[in-house]
Amino acid sequence: MNEGCQNLSDLSNHKKLNSANLEQIKDLIEILVDEETLPDTDSESPSKPNSNLSRSAQPDLNFLESDSINQKEMATEQESKSEEAAKLLALTAIEEVQGIETEKAIPEDLADTVNNLIPLIVGLLEFKLDNSREGIIETVRPVLDRLIAERTLEDSPKMAAAIARILPAAIEDEIRLNPLSIARAIAPEIALSIREQILLDADAIPKTLGPEMGKAIKAQIESERDAMVDALYPVIGSTISKYMVEVVQDINSKIERTLSPEGIKRKFRAKVQGISEAELIFQESVGYRVRAIFLIDKDSGLIIQEIQIPGERHLDSEMLAGMLTAICSFANDCIASGSELDLVDYGDWQILLEVAGYCYLAVIVAGEPPRAFITKTRQVLGKIVMEHDKAIQNFNGNLADVPLGIKTKLEQLTETNQNKPQSSSPILLWLLIFVLGLVFVPWGISSYRARIAHRIEQASAIQLDAAPELSVYRLDPTVKQGKLIVRGRVPDNYLRDRAETILQEIAEKNQLEIDNQIVAVNVPVSPNLVTGEIQRLTNLFNQQPQVSIQTSYQPKTLNINGLVLDKSTRQSIGQAFQQIPGIEQIVFNLSEQLSIAKQRIYFKSGSSELNFADNFAKINAVKQLLQQHPQVHLQLVASNDTIGSYLINYKLNYERCQSVKTALVARGIQAARLINNCNSIRSANNQDPSRADWLKRYVRFEPFIPSNFK
Amino acid sequence: MSTITQKICLLGDFSVGKTSLVRRFIEDKFSDRYLSTVGVKVSRKLVEVKTEIETHQINLLIWDLEGNTKFKSIAPSYLKGASSSIIVGDLSRSDTLSNLTQHLRLFWEINPQGQVAVALNKADLIPPEKLAKLVENYQLDNFPRVIGVYTTSAKTGDRIEQMFEDIATVLIPARKP
Numbered sequence: 095m096n097e098g099c100q101n102l103s104d105l106s107n108h109k110k111l112n113s114a115n116l117e118q119i120k121d122l123i124e125i126l127v128d129e130e131t132l133p134d135t136d137s138e139s140p141s142k143p144n145s146n147l148s149r150s151a152q153p154d155l156n157f158l159e160s161d162s163i164n165q166k167e168m169a170t171e172q173e174s175k176s177e178e179a180a181k182l183l184a185l186t187a188i189e190e191v192q193g194i195e196t197e198k199a200i201p202e203d204l205a206d207t208v209n210n211l212i213p214l215i216v217g218l219l220e221f222k223l224d225n226s227r228e229g230i231i232e233t234v235r236p237v238l239d240r241l242i243a244e245r246t247l248e249d250s251p252k253m254a255a256a257i258a259r260i261l262p263a264a265i266e267d268e269i270r271l272n273p274l275s276i277a278r279a280i281a282p283e284i285a286l287s288i289r290e291q292i293l294l295d296a297d298a299i300p301k302t303l304g305p306e307m308g309k310a311i312k313a314q315i316e317s318e319r320d321a322m323v324d325a326l327y328p329v330i331g332s333t334i335s336k337y338m339v340e341v342v343q344d345i346n347s348k349i350e351r352t353l354s355p356e357g358i359k360r361k362f363r364a365k366v367q368g369i370s371e372a373e374l375i376f377q378e379s380v381g382y383r384v385r386a387i388f389l390i391d392k393d394s395g396l397i398i399q400e401i402q403i404p405g406e407r408h409l410d411s412e413m414l415a416g417m418l419t420a421i422c423s424f425a426n427d428c429i430a431s432g433s434e435l436d437l438v439d440y441g442d443w444q445i446l447l448e449v450a451g452y453c454y455l456a457v458i459v460a461g462e463p464p465r466a467f468i469t470k471t472r473q474v475l476g477k478i479v480m481e482h483d484k485a486i487q488n489f490n491g492n493l494a495d496v497p498l499g500i501k502t503k504l505e506q507l508t509e510t511n512q513n514k515p516q517s518s519s520p521i522l523l524w525l526l527i528f529v530l531g532l533v534f535v536p537w538g539i540s541s542y543r544a545r546i547a548h549r550i551e552q553a554s555a556i557q558l559d560a561a562p563e564l565s566v567y568r569l570d571p572t573v574k575q576g577k578l579i580v581r582g583r584v585p586d587n588y589l590r591d592r593a594e595t596i597l598q599e600i601a602e603k604n605q606l607e608i609d610n611q612i613v614a615v616n617v618p619v620s621p622n623l624v625t626g627e628i629q630r631l632t633n634l635f636n637q638q639p640q641v642s643i644q645t646s647y648q649p650k651t652l653n654i655n656g657l658v659l660d661k662s663t664r665q666s667i668g669q670a671f672q673q674i675p676g677i678e679q680i681v682f683n684l685s686e687q688l689s690i691a692k693q694r695i696y697f698k699s700g701s702s703e704l705n706f707a708d709n710f711a712k713i714n715a716v717k718q719l720l721q722q723h724p725q726v727h728l729q730l731v732a733s734n735d736t737i738g739s740y741l742i743n744y745k746l747n748y749e750r751c752q753s754v755k756t757a758l759v760a761r762g763i764q765a766a767r768l769i770n771n772c773n774s775i776r777s778a779n780n781q782d783p784s785r786a787d788w789l790k791r792y793v794r795f796e797p798f799i800p801s802n803f804k
Numbered sequence: 805m806s807t808i809t810q811k812i813c814l815l816g817d818f819s820v821g822k823t824s825l826v827r828r829f830i831e832d833k834f835s836d837r838y839l840s841t842v843g844v845k846v847s848r849k850l851v852e853v854k855t856e857i858e859t860h861q862i863n864l865l866i867w868d869l870e871g872n873t874k875f876k877s878i879a880p881s882y883l884k885g886a887s888s889s890i891i892v893g894d895l896s897r898s899d900t901l902s903n904l905t906q907h908l909r910l911f912w913e914i915n916p917q918g919q920v921a922v923a924l925n926k927a928d929l930i931p932p933e934k935l936a937k938l939v940e941n942y943q944l945d946n947f948p949r950v951i952g953v954y955t956t957s958a959k960t961g962d963r964i965e966q967m968f969e970d971i972a973t974v975l976i977p978a979r980k981p
Contacts, residue, residue, distance in 0.1 A: 394811040394885025395846070396865065412809060416846030416865050423881035424843055491863075491887065492808040492977060 186214055344379035359526050366522075367465070382461030385443070387504050388415055389478065389486075392453050395419030396491050399500045401508060409458070418445070418456055448472055450479040452487045457507065471507060478503050547573035550604050554578065557596050564593055569612065571597065578606040585617040586675075619676035621649065627674045628652060635667055639798035642725055643667070643684070650678040657723055658684050659797050694792040695754055699735065700742075702749030704757050713754075716795060717761045728795045730754055732772040735790040746791075747772040754793045771796075807850075809863040810975045813883050815907040816892030817900040818871030821925040824958035825892060826868045829968055834959050841870050844882055851972040862972040878907075880914055888919040888951075888971050893942070895955070896929045901942055908947065919974045921951045921967050928957040 219230070246253045269276050292299050315322045351357050360378075364371040385406045389399040395416040402408060418438075425435045434454075438445040446463065448455040448471050455475045459467075478500050479486070485497050554571035558564050558580075567589065569582035578601045584590050590612045601608045625647050632645045640659030645652060652671055658664040664684065671680050693716060695709045706713075720726060732747035751772035759765050772793070814822040823841050827833055830849050845868045853860045867886065872878045883889070889911045893901040904922060911918055922944050927935060935955060944950050951974055954967040 391885060394865075394887075395867075396809050396811060396885070410848070412848050412863065412865055413846055416811075416848075416867065417844075420844040420846060420867070420882060423879065423884075427879050427881050490808070490977065491810045492806065494806060 341376070341379045345375050348375050348378065355526060355530060359522065362522065362526070382459050382463045382467070384508055385409075385458040385460055386411070387458075387507055388456045389500060389504065390415045390419060390454055390456055391486070391489050392419070392422075392449065392451075394491075396489070397493075398453055398486060398489055398496055399493075399504060401501070401504050403508060415456070418447075422447070422449075422454070446471060448475045450475055451483070452489075453479070455504075467507075474503050474507055550578065550600065550606070554580070554597055554600050557600060558593060561592065561596055563589060564596070569593055573604075573606065576606060577609045578604075579609040579611055581611045583613050583615045585615060587614045590614045616675075616678075618649075621647075621676070624674060624676040628671065628677075631670055631674070635663075635670070637801065638663060639800070641667070642799040645671075647677075650676070651681060652677045652679070653681045653683060655683045657726065657799060659726075659799070694794045695750075696788060697746075697750050697791045697793075699737065699787065699791065700746070702746055702753050704750075704753040706757070713757055713761065717758060717763060719797075720758070720763050720767060725799050726797050727767040727769065727800055728797055729769045729771045730793055731796055732793045733790055735787040737787065750791075750793050806858075806977075807861040807863060808975070808977060809865060810888065811865050811867060811886045812971065813867045813869055813886040813889040813911070814892060815869060815878060815883075815889055815911060816871055817894070817897075817903055818873050820871060820892045820894040820897070820900050821958050822871060822890075822892045823868050825890070825923060825925060825956060825964060826866050828958045828961050829964050830866070832961070834961075836959070841868055844869050849968075851968060853969065853972050853976060855976065860972075860976050862975055864968065864972065878910065880910065883911060883914045886911075886915055886918060887975055888921070889915075890921045890923050890967070890971070892923045892925050895924050895926050895935070895938055901938075904942065904944065908944070908950075912949075917949070919949050919951055919971065920947075921971050922953040923956045923964075923967060924953060925956050925958060927955040927962055928959045 242253070265276065288299060311322070348357070348360075352361075360371060360374050363369075364374050367374075383403075385403055386409050387401040388397055388411055390396070391398055395418070397411050397415045400411045402411070421438070422435045426433070434447070434449040436447050436449070438447065442460055444459050444463065446455075446457040446459060446468060448457075455471060455478075457463075457471055482497050482500055485495065485500075489496070550573050551571050555569075558569045558571065564584070567582055567584050569580055569584075571578060571580045573579070578597060580593060580597055582593075584593065590610065593612055594608060594610045597608055597610075600606075628645050628647050632643060635641045635643060640663055641657070643654050643656030643658060645654050647653075652674075654667065654671070658667060664682070668680055668682070671677055693712045695704065695712055697703070698705070716728070720728065730751040732751050734743040734747055736743060748770070751770045755765065755768045755770060758768055814826065816822050818840065819838060823839070823845070824834060826845075826847055827835075830847050847866045847868065849864050849866065851862045851864055853862060867882060869878055869882050870876075891904055891907045891911070893904050895901070901924070908920060908922075911920060922942070924939060924942060930938060939953065939955055942953060944953055951970050952967070954963045956963045956967060958964065
């Protein structure tokens with residue numbers, strides 16, 4: 095009803111009333127009145143003044159326009175007298191219209207009249223609606239579309255405005271009553287409209303849909319989890335797998351290096367901390383890095399010192415410090431009074447908080463920082479507080495007043511991080527270094543020594559090889575415990591000594607002691623050569639008058655048979671044969687000849703007569719010897735007492751020799767084997783003057799073997 | 805040219821326009837939608853103050869605190885370390901103006917040396933002829949360390965810039981001899 099009023103008042107304000115409009119209004123009123131009311135009006139008293147009616151309607155209109163609540167109140171108030179009023183209204187309205195018709199009114203008057211009419215028509219409509227709804231509908235229906243169409247043609251913005259107000263409600267109603275048809279009507283255009291809207295304002299649609307996406311995805315996951323998993327799998331799966339491949343590679347390489355110092359350190363750490371080694375490896379693989387360090391005034395939240403790692407996104411340190419401080423205060427006030435917040439964890443990042451008296455340290459770290467790092471932050475803060483507590487306490491917001499020492503101390507935290515991503519407690523590290531030292535220092539020294547030794551050995555081998563006489567033998571020089579040991583085999587001691595001489599030089603240069611372990615091996619000599627040599631020596635010795643030997647050689651052993659008439663010759667024979675290689679043992683099988691040389695036959699002074707009684711045994715012994723060794727000849731040598739003249743003695747010598755010779759010949763000895771050598775005077779002069787004279791008068795025997803008897 | 809950082813707190817009853825003052829000062833924006841501040845919001849603005857000798861840069865860290873209500877008072881720990889404060893009242897609500905001294909006391913209890921500016925906000929809602937009279941009633945200049953009383957309007961931006969500049973000037977550290 096209000097809308098109707100509006101339209102009508104628009105109509106009047108426009109002052110474009112023409113006769114057609116007027117006709118319409120008149121028709122409308124007539125229709126309204128004709129159906130029911132008009133006959134009734136006859137029965138009602140028409141005596142009430144018209145002017146009153148119109149006056150009473152006027153304030154009603156004002157009410158209607160100003161306040162809808164009042165309108166409703168009025169409606170109920172009117173209910174009782176509505177019928178009566180309606181009749182009066184109708185009459186008045188017709189009169190008014192007729193008045194306009196009859197007079198030739200100017201448009202302004204016309205408008206006024208219509209304005210007056212509006213409340214009447216409204217009242218009528220209202221009444222009519224209450225009483226004969228169907229009738230009204232029937233009446234208005236044929237012209238309604240025309241009315242709307244014409245009005246739209248006339249002033250489409252107004253019409254649009256008029257309809258616009260009810261459109262949302264209308265659509266709402268339609269959706270409620272017939273949702274399917276609305277859906278069908280709009281459906282084809284939704285995609286297009288969204289596209290159009292995106293063209294107009296690219297941000298609007300995402301902004302609208304954005305907040306709902308989360309809920310939508312959540313709902314979808316709730317209703318159809320598998321479909322969502324399938325949809326997201328290609329994206330998330332590959333992202334995760336890419337990340338995991340990297341981590342696994344890292345883990346693999348760490349496991350491969352299990353026996354590296356790092357690996358041993360990790361094993362040790364796992365034992366000490368009671369964490370599995372796998373967890374430690376994972377922690378190391380994921381790693382951590384420091385992004386920023388702030389030293390913050392605890393009360394005001396002002397930054398005292400900050401370090402931001404270059405390469406990371408720069409943080410608005412002051413805002414961050416302020417908010418952190420606020421959060422800390424809040425937590426302290428509301429959650430745990432007296433204790434402090436020590437960790438803020440968001441996603442992959444952590445803010446480690448270490449609180450001291452007037453300040454606190456906030457370290458922003460990506461990943462999982464190891465315990466050692468946390469301990470280090472504590473130590474650093476401790477040092478800062480200890481050294482700069484006055485400056486921190488008096489901090490007034492001026493960064494220029496902050497001591498430089500603070501910054502250098504804070505930088506320690508980043509340095510450690512950059513140089514040693516997986517830092518561990520220094521004690522552990524030193525222990526490890528010590529253990530490794532125990533293993534590697536001796537190893538290093540020994541390997542150095544081994545290298546030196548090897549060089550010496552090589553030099554020695556080259557030197558030995560350079561000596562032609564030694565080059566054919568395998569000699570093995572080794573250096574061990576300050577000694578140059580040389581092993582190997584050579585055929586004789588000469589070569590053994592030769593090798594030692596060569597090595598001596600090298601050993602002295604390197605301050606080593608020579609240990610000659612070369613064995614001179616007895617090489618079996620060719621028996622032909624040995625026997626030849628033996629024969630040669632045998633012949634050589636047999637040329638000597640006192641020697642008559644035969645040699646026979648069995649491998650390694652030489653037998654010497656025969657006669658060697660004096661002791662010294664016998665010794666030299668032994669030595670000579672010893673020199674021949676291949677002879678290890680010499681067996682002498684020689685007759686003892688020494689007694690012959692001692693046999694002396696003494697004579698009386700001045701006599702050459704042999705005293706048989708005295709010398710029988712001696713003569714016999716000589717006889718036996720000569721018989722035993724047929725090749726032995728005897729030279730008879732006489733000696734005198736030098737008493738008397740030379741001539742006498744010479745004669746005596748001769749005669750005495752002759753006597754002995756005769757005696758021996760008489761006993762069957764060939765005279766040829768007995769050579770008289772008594773003409774030599776010399777023998778007498780050799781006498782020892784202290785001797786008794788009788789001892790100087792004798793004949794002695796010098797055995798010899800003539801070469802033709804050998 | 806020296807740069808120092810100072811903490812400023814905004815104190816006052818709820819809905820007097822503390823957040824709006826800060827927003828006008830920092831972003832030069834205003835919205836009449838009321839959003840209650842929860843806890844604290846920290847903002848920052850660099851202010852340059854020129855004296856005869858040199859130019860100072862003062863980095864103002866502004867702590868916009870949750871306004872206090874009958875049931876919830878301001879957490880004193882948020883005020884710690886503040887070198888100055890702005891106590892805000894709403895000219896259209898007389899109870900918020902009478903609470904100003906209470907806020908002053910609280911602030912000085914924690915920061916005895918702190919400087920204070922008093923902002924009588926929402927001046928745009930008060931007809932000019934009434935304004936002068938209202939302000940007269942709340943002259944707090946007799947307190948030491950009150951920088952001044954400012955009739956501000958976050959909506960129009962009236963006197964806000966001036967107020968922050970005055971605070972920054974006061975916060976310039978005394979020249980060392």
